[in-house]
Amino acid sequence: MNKIVTLEMAMEHIKDGMTVMIGGFMACGTPEKFMDALVEKGVKDLTVIANDAGFPDRGIGKLVVNKQVKRLVTSHVGLNPEVGKQMNTGEIDCELIPQGTLAERIRAGGNGLGGILTPTGVGTIVEEGKQKIELDGKVYLLEKPLRADIALVGATISDKKGNLYYNKATRNFNPLIATAADLVIIGAEKIVEVGEIDGNDVMTPALFVDYIVEV
Amino acid sequence: MNKIVTLEMAMEHIKDGMTVMIGGFMACGTPEKFMDALVEKGVKDLTVIANDAGFPDRGIGKLVVNKQVKRLVTSHVGLNPEVGKQMNTGEIDCELIPQGTLAERIRAGGNGLGGILTPTGVGTIVEEGKQKIELDGKVYLLEKPLRADIALVGATISDKKGNLYYNKATRNFNPLIATAADLVIIGAEKIVEVGEIDGNDVMTPALFVDYIVEV
């Protein structure tokens, strides 16, 4: 199975109205070439699940500025003022989720869990509409799994089968979203031979990966 | 803060009646020197939480054979016939948990989650006494977190601060239990200078570690 494809071939899988998870934290670890390609392609009405909205000119922010995002599920939009503007005009629907809860919900989606119980958000507006469960005297929110049609993962190194390695702070949400989408596309800075990443150091095993683009 | 101690100093923390998590899978990755030291020390009435009961002469099995375990919370005891014998005589109380559920319950205990919802065990005796939750047409068991007084972790390499690296299949439950106990003691095959394990390759960050013994 050859998983290595061109940028164009990879982007063909992303269609209007899809739910797309995008890796990265304030654009660090986001597959930036994929953002540019999506802007160029003009695919629209996307639901984007990601840690944050990036910056207006960097990361996921580019998709927001270009009005391709209908719904944004994220923990932080403060460094991209365009989101606030589009929220006011009703052009974007934004669901804010505590960062740790977002991470666990994506992990649950990729790991076959029906949900997790977290104390985060109890007593705040985050609890609205959610089931509260009291266990051994402590109150938790039941948070449900999140999944997507596509995951766009930024990796530092991929081997030819799709074993991935992330450098430093680029890891963030990337290994999590790689488990939680029907189709997983990797933007790797470098592609190496199988075996060049030691099996102990693989951060995302190749079994999660569908396509790899050298970016 | 110096975390490096002798075997004797480390074992002093383990007292009769404590709950102890022990890493390893069929003795692979189990800190074997700790097992021997506990047998010698003769500490008793332990509750042991671990993947399996090892072999009669290897891993956790040694503690069972020496009748130091009052209660065993585990997924598999089939390779240690001594457990079955002690279950029949009432000398050991054994709670069997599906392996994936055991891993998630320990992870929940270490990660501040109130529990997780899993489809595993639905329709089997595992569901007895547990809360069942139906979400979006699917039934899950609510599984609660597990924690311990002490975690005994086997590591291949520890740096002097306690950043850990596990080789191959020795990883298993070790990084999970390292998060879920009040006191975490490492049996490391090798202790190296800080910085010798690359920050990307650290599998358990030093912040989880209280004591390190070179074994």
Place this chain on the structure above:
Amino acid sequence: MNAKEIIARRVAKELKDGDVINLGIGLPTMVANYIPEDIDVLFQSENGFVGLGPAPEIGHEDKDLVNAGGQPVTAVLGAAFFDSAVSFGIIRGGHVSATVLGALQVDEKGNLANWMVPGKMVPGMGGAMDLVVGAKKVIISMTHTAKGKSKILKKCTLPLTAAGQVNMIVTEMGVMEVTDAGIVLTEMNPEFSVEDIKKVTEAELIIADDLKKMEI
């Protein structure tokens, strides 16, 4: 060819290029010996890696590399190691294409019992309950009967491993698929007749319209 080899050879034919497979201990392990050379299959070992290879030569064992039965194994090029939570995330999350397991009993509803005999054998379920619930396809590979008694029942009598999760049963007598209508015999070992098979199968067997010869 003995019964076990027939079963292992037939199960191997179910595997496809790119599959991630978890093999139980015992008979299922033999499946690895018969994988077609033109396909790339990765074996997952629930103790924490993907890329399980054959047993090492004597004297070349690596104490850090064992399978879920604690036995020395090897790892193929491109193997990846992880902890038990990740391992079962892979399993429960549907990232394993198929799991091949033995059984004490299977029934018409796809229920499986393979982890305990009350009062006799209580080894623990290990990873079996997660595997059967999580893998995309559950293939039971077993001899058709045990001491002459049927293991394919109307209703399991032993404690279940999971309810309604079995997809396929492969025995030395044939291949059966578990459907909403019941158990359908889709392939038959030509050494047996339909009547032979029905005689040793307590469950109602539906015979497929296009019943085929079992390929081995």
Place this chain on the structure above:
Amino acid sequence: MNAKEIIARRVAKELKDGDVINLGIGLPTMVANYIPEDIDVLFQSENGFVGLGPAPEIGHEDKDLVNAGGQPVTAVLGAAFFDSAVSFGIIRGGHVSATVLGALQVDEKGNLANWMVPGKMVPGMGGAMDLVVGAKKVIISMTHTAKGKSKILKKCTLPLTAAGQVNMIVTEMGVMEVTDAGIVLTEMNPEFSVEDIKKVTEAELIIADDLKKMEI
């Protein structure tokens, strides 16, 4: 010494050898500048590492190494990187000794509001809700008032970040501990009187019997 420096210096004195600390952006970040040299404190960065170091020299930025604000930082020797689930497992699991955060409002019950002003500012909570719930100790570091108005209230009016989680409040006027009985002033900046502080604090202030001079 300006207000912010007073606050940062005082908060730094709360930290102990071996602590793992998460500092919010803005004023809390300044705390790192005043850690006593004889103690070993690790800074956790919720975007995925522990061992956060100071900003790099210009021209030495590493694009793969940023803090939770997306700004270039460095990592100390012995730093360890991980994914966001592990990062928040560390936070939610009580493995962070203390988090130092700013606030819009704090109240007598230890409630905190620091993530939104309805209709005006909705940046998102980021990691703040998890940090405040999960860290062993929650230290609020902020100027005592905003535009002359009290930020330490009987009851928060803005949407909460978390209910009942604040342990300590450090302002340029003094140090307050949140107890079951209410907010206790335990240290006071000698430049102010108790009356000065009460005047700009809407919450009822309990004055500690052993009220001390604020150490800075």
